[in-house]
Amino acid sequence: MFGTWGLNLQRRRLLAKLPDNPLRDYYRQAFPSAGCDCRSIEFVALDLETTGLDPERDVILSIGLVTIRGLAIELGSAEHHLLCPHCPIPEQSAVIHCITDDQAAKGKDLAEVLPGLLAQLSGKVMIAHYAAVEMQFLDRACRKLYGGGFVIPVVDTQRIAKRSLERRNQVIRGRDLRLAECRRRLGLPHYRMHNALSDALASGELFLVQLAQYDCNKKVALKHFL
Amino acid sequence: MDVELIEIHEFLLAHPPFEHLPESALNALPTQLSVRYLRRGQVFPPDNSAEQLWLLRTGAVEFRDPAGELIERLSEGEHYAAPCSDTPKLATRGKVIEDSLFYLLPCAALQALCQQYPDFQRHFEHDLRARLQQAIQQLQQSHGSSHNLMHVEAGRLIKRAPITIAPDKSIREAATLMSEQSASSLLVLEQGKLIGILTDRDLRQRCIAAGVDVSQALSQIMSPDPDTLESHAPAFEALILMTRRHIHHLPIVDSAGILQGVITASDILHQHNLNTVTLASTIRHSQDLASLASACKQLPELQAQLINNGLSADQLTQALSAVSDGLTQRLLELAEQQLGPAPVPYAWLCCGSQARREQTAVSDQDHALLLDDAFQPEHDAYFAALARFVSDGLDACGFVYCPGDSMASNPRWRQPRRVWRGYFEQWIKQPEPMALMYASIFFDMRAIHGEPALFRSLQQEVLQRCQGNTIFLSHLVGNALKYRPPLGFFRQFVLIHDGEHKDTLDIKHCGLIPVVDLARIYALSAGITATNTRERLKAAEAAGVLSHDGAQDLLHALEFIATLRARHQAEQHLAGLPMDNYLAPDQLSRPERAQLKDAFAIISTMQQAMELHYQSSRLR
Numbered sequence: 035m036f037g038t039w040g041l042n043l044q045r046r047r048l049l050a051k052l053p054d055n056p057l058r059d060y061y062r063q064a065f066p067s068a069g070c071d072c073r074s075i076e077f078v079a080l081d082l083e084t085t086g087l088d089p090e091r092d093v094i095l096s097i098g099l100v101t102i103r104g105l106a107i108e109l110g111s112a113e114h115h116l117l118c119p120h121c122p123i124p125e126q127s128a129v130i131h132c133i134t135d136d137q138a139a140k141g142k143d144l145a146e147v148l149p150g151l152l153a154q155l156s157g158k159v160m161i162a163h164y165a166a167v168e169m170q171f172l173d174r175a176c177r178k179l180y181g182g183g184f185v186i187p188v189v190d191t192q193r194i195a196k197r198s199l200e201r202r203n204q205v206i207r208g209r210d211l212r213l214a215e216c217r218r219r220l221g222l223p224h225y226r227m228h229n230a231l232s233d234a235l236a237s238g239e240l241f242l243v244q245l246a247q248y249d250c251n252k253k254v255a256l257k258h259f260l
Numbered sequence: 261m262d263v264e265l266i267e268i269h270e271f272l273l274a275h276p277p278f279e280h281l282p283e284s285a286l287n288a289l290p291t292q293l294s295v296r297y298l299r300r301g302q303v304f305p306p307d308n309s310a311e312q313l314w315l316l317r318t319g320a321v322e323f324r325d326p327a328g329e330l331i332e333r334l335s336e337g338e339h340y341a342a343p344c345s346d347t348p349k350l351a352t353r354g355k356v357i358e359d360s361l362f363y364l365l366p367c368a369a370l371q372a373l374c375q376q377y378p379d380f381q382r383h384f385e386h387d388l389r390a391r392l393q394q395a396i397q398q399l400q401q402s403h404g405s406s407h408n409l410m411h412v413e414a415g416r417l418i419k420r421a422p423i424t425i426a427p428d429k430s431i432r433e434a435a436t437l438m439s440e441q442s443a444s445s446l447l448v449l450e451q452g453k454l455i456g457i458l459t460d461r462d463l464r465q466r467c468i469a470a471g472v473d474v475s476q477a478l479s480q481i482m483s484p485d486p487d488t489l490e491s492h493a494p495a496f497e498a499l500i501l502m503t504r505r506h507i508h509h510l511p512i513v514d515s516a517g518i519l520q521g522v523i524t525a526s527d528i529l530h531q532h533n534l535n536t537v538t539l540a541s542t543i544r545h546s547q548d549l550a551s552l553a554s555a556c557k558q559l560p561e562l563q564a565q566l567i568n569n570g571l572s573a574d575q576l577t578q579a580l581s582a583v584s585d586g587l588t589q590r591l592l593e594l595a596e597q598q599l600g601p602a603p604v605p606y607a608w609l610c611c612g613s614q615a616r617r618e619q620t621a622v623s624d625q626d627h628a629l630l631l632d633d634a635f636q637p638e639h640d641a642y643f644a645a646l647a648r649f650v651s652d653g654l655d656a657c658g659f660v661y662c663p664g665d666s667m668a669s670n671p672r673w674r675q676p677r678r679v680w681r682g683y684f685e686q687w688i689k690q691p692e693p694m695a696l697m698y699a700s701i702f703f704d705m706r707a708i709h710g711e712p713a714l715f716r717s718l719q720q721e722v723l724q725r726c727q728g729n730t731i732f733l734s735h736l737v738g739n740a741l742k743y744r745p746p747l748g749f750f751r752q753f754v755l756i757h758d759g760e761h762k763d764t765l766d767i768k769h770c771g772l773i774p775v776v777d778l779a780r781i782y783a784l785s786a787g788i789t790a791t792n793t794r795e796r797l798k799a800a801e802a803a804g805v806l807s808h809d810g811a812q813d814l815l816h817a818l819e820f821i822a823t824l825r826a827r828h829q830a831e832q833h834l835a836g837l838p839m840d841n842y843l844a845p846d847q848l849s850r851p852e853r854a855q856l857k858d859a860f861a862i863i864s865t866m867q868q869a870m871e872l873h874y875q876s877s878r879l880r
Contacts, residue, residue, distance in 0.1 A: 106364065107295035109265055221359055223318050225267045232267060235295075239361065242297035246359075251307075 037068025037257055038187045048182050056149035057180035063157030065187050068257035072245055075256060077102040077189065078154055079161040079238030081230045082168050083131040085124055089174040093119045094144060095133050098230030099154060100238055102161070105245065107238045113154070114231040116141035131228045144175055152176075155186060159256065163213045163237040165190040189259045191216065191240045198244075216240055265290035268363065271317065275337040276851050277383035285373065292369045296362045304354040305343065311367040314340040319360025320750075323353075330757055333357075333750045337850070341384055344370050383854075392816045392862070395855035396572075396823060414498045415491025415512055417528065418521035422511070424449045427456065427479035431467055434458055434478040445509040445522055448482050454519055456482035459509050488513045491520050496575050499528050503540045503582040536562065536579045540586045549653050552590065556657035559583070559621040560839060564830040573822030574794055581617040585610070585708050587657055588627070588650065592709045595649040602646070603639040605632040608709040611666060615706040616776065617792045620829060622839045625651065625659040626701055629668040630714050635676040643674055666701050677718055684722045691735035699736060703780055704791050719789060726784040733785055734874035740777035741871055745770050745864055748857035749845050767828070768841035771821035771856075774863050775814055778870060782806050793818060814866055817859040824848075824856065 045061045052058040066075045080099045086092035094117050101111035116133070118141040123133065162168045165188045176184040195216045199206050209215055213236055214227050220243045225236045241259075248254040268290040272278040278286065295317075298306065304321050305314060321334040332354075334340060340354075344367035374381035382394060425434055425446045434446055438460070448456035458478055466472065466481035488511045489498050498510050508525040525537040539562060542555040559580065566576050592608055612626035613619045627650070629643055647668035655661050668674050675683075683702075687695040703722075707715035726732060746756045746765065753761035754770075779793040782800035790796050794815060801811035828847065829839040848856065 105296065109268065109293045109295065110291045112265055112291060221318060222361060223267075223271075229266070231265065235265070235267070239295060239297065242295070242361075243359070246297050246299045 037260065038065045039068070041065050041185050041187055042067075044183075044185050048185075052180065052182045055180045056152050057176050057182050057184070060152040060156045065157065066159060066256060068187075068255065068260060070256045071253040072256055072259070073105055073254070076158045077161050077238070077241070078158050079107070079234045079241065080155075080168055081162060081233035081237065082171055083127075083133065083228065083230045083233075084167065084171060085119060085121075085127045087167065089170040092127075092171075093117070093121070094171055094175070095119055095123065095127075095131060095138060095141075096230040097147065097151060098232070098234040099151070100231070100234050101154070101158075102238055102241070105242065107235065107242065109235075111154075112231060112235070113150075114229075115147045115151075117144055117147065118142060131230075145179055148175060148179060159187045159189055161189045161191060161237055161241050163190070163216070163233070163240065164192045164211075187256070187260060189241060191237045191244065194244045194259060195240075198247075213237060213240070268293065271337075271363075275315075276854060277380050280379050280383070281373070281377060285377065289365075289373075293363045293365055296364060298356045298360050298362065300356055300359050302356045304356050305340070309343075310364075311343045313344055313365040313367065313370050315363040315365065316340075317361040317363055319356065320358040321354045321360060322357045324355075330747065330755075332747055333755055335751050341370070343367065344384075392813075392820055392855060392858050395851070395858075396816060396820050412495045413491060414489050414493045414495045414510075414523060415514075415520055417495055417498070417523045418491075418512055419523075419527065420521065422447050422519050422521045424519070425458070425478065426450065427482070428477050430475050431463070431472065431478050431481060432474040435463060435474070438463075444524065446478075447511055447519060447522065448479065449519070454486070454488065454511060454513075455479075456484045457486040457509060457511060457522075458482040461508075486511055490515060494575075495523075495528060496571060496579075498523055499536055500575075500578050500582055502528070503536045503579065503586065506540065506544055506586070508537070508541075536566075536583055540583055543583065543586050543590050546590060548594070549591075549656055552587065552653065553656045553658075556587065559658055560829075560833050563621040563826070563839075564833040567826045567830040573819060573826045576826050577613075577618045577620060577822070578792075580621060581614055581619040584614055584619055584623075584654075584659065587659075588614075588654065589709050591650045591653040592646070594653075595646045598649070599642060599645055602710075603642055604634045604636075605711045605714060606630065606643065607707040607711050607714040608650075608668070609705045609715060610708050611701050611705050613704075615704040615791045618776070620826070620839070621658065622829070623659060624662050625654045626662050626666045627651075627668050628666070628673040628702065628705070629675070630680055630707070630718065631674070631676040632711070632714060633676050633678050640671070640674070644669070644671070647674055664697075664701075666698075677714060680718060681721065684718075684725065688722075688725050688729060688732045691732050693739075696735060696739040700739070700777065700780065703784060706791055723784070723787045723789065727787045728785075730874070733781060736781050736784070737870055737874040740774070740781060741867055743769050743774050743777070744867065745774055745860035748860060749848075749853050752845055754845060764842045764844050766841055767821060767825045767843045771859065771863070772818070772825070774867060775818045775821075778814065778863075778866055781870065810866060810869070813862045817862040820855060820859045824852070 042065050045065060049058060049061040078099050078101055082094050083096040084092050084094050096117060097115045099113050101108050116137060119138055123135055123138060128134065169184070169188065173184040176182060192211050196206065196211055199210065213233060214224070217236060217240055220240070222239055222243065225232050227233060245254065269286065272286060272289060278289065281289070298304065316334050316336055316338055318336055321340070322330065323332045325331050374384060423437065423441050423443050423446055425437060425448055427448050427450050438446060445457055445459040447454055448458060456479065458481065462481050462483060467474065472481060487501055487505055489501060491512050491514050502508065502510055502525055509522050511522050512520045514520055528537060539555060539558060543552060546552045546555060563576060563580060566579060588608065588610060607630040609628045609630055610626070611628055613623045614626065629647055631643065651661065651667050651669040661667065666673060687699050744757065746754050748755050750761065753763060754765045756762060776793050779796040779800070782805050783790060783796040786800055786803040786805045788796055788799040788803065790799050797806065797811045797814055800806040801808055824843065825841060828843050832839050845853065
């Protein structure tokens with residue numbers, strides 16, 4: 035547990051190395067430190083729908099995000115972008131996210147969307163459920179388009195859920211850690227899954243619940259969730 | 261960009277008042293919201309939260325007064341708009357009792373929506389009255405068309421100009437005019453003033469059957485000083501008047517008293533198929549109990565039909581009470597035919613809901629006999645038989661025996677005037693629990709047969725004793741406050757003050773009786789003779805013991821609740837079920853629940869005002 039100290043070091047290294055581009059702009063703002071109170075940090079809950087799980091071979095189909103500020107999810111900040119994959123969508127992924135080739139064809143290029151996305155994330159903490167996918171795909175995209183890797187402090191709602199089950203010595207089955215199942219356990223309403231924005235909102239709400247397990251009237255440091 | 265917050269949109273679409281917003285506004289709404297999560301046990305709304313409306317997505321919030329008594333509980337889909345109120349009360353702080361997810365709308369955005377959409381705004385008006393009034397209209401509109409008796413003015417049913425005649429014309433001339441005009445009635449005018457009405461029935465009964473010479477003046481056989489109705493009155497009132505007076509022709513006048521024409525029972529009959537006038541007429545002409553009982557089988561059907569014709573609950577119960585008055589009177593006539601004339605003068609008193617003209621087809625019977633003070637013990641056999649005959653008859657006709665035995669067949673309630681006077685004196689002097697229970701039955705009394713003068717003098721005395729008798733009145737208040745309306749609804753349950761839930765709502769005891777009780781106390785405190793709750797409230801306002809706003813609020817609350825009950829009973833009848841007063845919360849739409857909650861809030865406020873006025877809490 036190194037907090038965000040290490041991340042900020044990487045950030046400064048990239049800031050020095052990168053040419054002037056949206057990724058460099060993104061790194062201008064420091065990441066919040068691990069000791070910061072969650073009530074004063076801005077988070078972005080993010081979800082990507084992709085054609086598969088291999089960032090080398092697969093591509094991003096849609097991006098959903100929403101900002102959390104002062105422990106409230108601001109729906110006015112919600113964004114949903116469809117991306118054009120420039121290749122047929124494999125059937126096994128289409129049945130999950132229900133994005134068809136025709137819809138995707140109307141989508142934008144990643145290069146169009148990424149600068150805005152990076153601007154939204156700058157100086158904030160990212161929330162995702164099983165964040166590895168989001169991190170790998172965004173890292174890959176940034177290297178390809180801007181010549182540098184992507185780092186950000188991450189709150190992974192799946193990891194937090196897993197920790198809390200482990201703490202209660204429960205046997206964890208794979209499906210127990212799915213977003214819908216985690217929400218159900220905590221009494222959150224059922225949302226249809228695998229729409230990038232719905233999933234982003236769903237993981238944002240899940241984080242609010244996980245955060246609420248701590249005393250809301252006292253400072254809760256970010257490091258508890260990293 | 262493709263923003264669709266479909267989950268939020270769908271939730272808003274399913275909950276009032278957002279569901280009333282046009283699609284464009286509803287589509288734009290989700291992005292104005294934020295989402296918060298509060299754990300069980302937290303104070304609500306939390307400290308330092310911005311001014312916003314809180315819409316509960318899942319979970320529950322509870323509000324209690326400083327004494328710890330439950331005031332309100334919010335569940336899924338309900339909202340808390342107090343932070344956006346113009347006149348912030350000393351806000352009660354609530355508590356989150358189940359982990360809760362909220363959607364929050366900033367007050368500025370709420371106000372913008374309110375300005376743009378009046379229907380939406382009405383939901384947030386603090387004026388419960390305006391909201392309830394609108395609800396009543398909607399409720400009544402949803403039943404019956406605009407062609408119903410409530411909306412049609414009596415004057416609109418007039419078929420032609422009045423056919424008039426002078427009182428000194430002969431009976432023959434009158435009969436000739438009626439044949440020429442093929443009219444079933446003539447209006448008798450003297451110097452332009454209506455002094456009588458002559459009908460086919462008068463010709464048959466008072467002329468031909470009585471052997472009166474047709475060259476005589478028609479004034480001999482006309483019905484003098486007929487009842488009239490203003491043309492702007494709803495046709496329904498004509499129906500009530502005809503039912504009550506046993507007449508088939510009703511002269512209609514304009515607001516200046518100028519004769520406009522006549523409407524007949526068949527003109528009204530034309531408006532809907534089964535009506536109270538025909539039923540009343542059948543009852544009036546029934547020669548035995550069997551035919552009375554068979555006529556009264558139509559009562560539930562009649563009630564269902566009247567409601568579906570768009571009558572208000574007040575009009576419905578007035579109509580049904582008129583029918584049951586007629587039934588009681590007919591039973592008494594039949595009893596007198598069988599038993600012979602009464603040994604001493606008497607007045608038959610109806611009590612309770614019939615006396616208030618608030619009966620439904622499922623009311624039980626409450627009545628008493630007031631006898632002249634010339635009464636001797638040996639006369640009781642006659643009156644016992646009379647009471648038994650009527651009571652059995654009413655039961656056979658669907659008005660079941662009073663479970664509390666408040667009936668003239670009970671010797672206790674079959675007494676000469678001096679004994680009755682003693683009863684009232686004792687109840688007023690020593691308001692014990694039983695006395696208060698009797699008071700609530702016997703302070704609503706109306707003489708419907710016999711010597712009305714007997715009753716009038718007793719009533720005057722009793723009212724004089726009550727008026728200004730603060731001790732008695734405050735006991736009556738304490739008794740009245742035993743029935744308190746529930747707080748509203750929580751999920752599928754009725755929410756009551758002690759925090760427990762009930763699965764059905766006894767709409768009579770939770771809603772109607774509290775208003776009836778309040779109105780009775782206002783009436784007794786101001787010496788008002790009216791027995792009908794609406795009339796009492798209006799008279800109390802006129803007498804200055806009830807504010808204009810207070811009267812209007814209670815009238816609307818009463819009307820809304822009574823209309824819900826009438827509709828519930830009509831639905832039960834349609835489904836082939838017996839009618840009752842038990843409403844399941846899931847029978848109500850979400851807006852109806854909200855409106856019923858408003859009505860309860862009004863009643864509760866007026867109860868508290870009365871409690872404060874009489875300080876009855878000290879005496880309880």
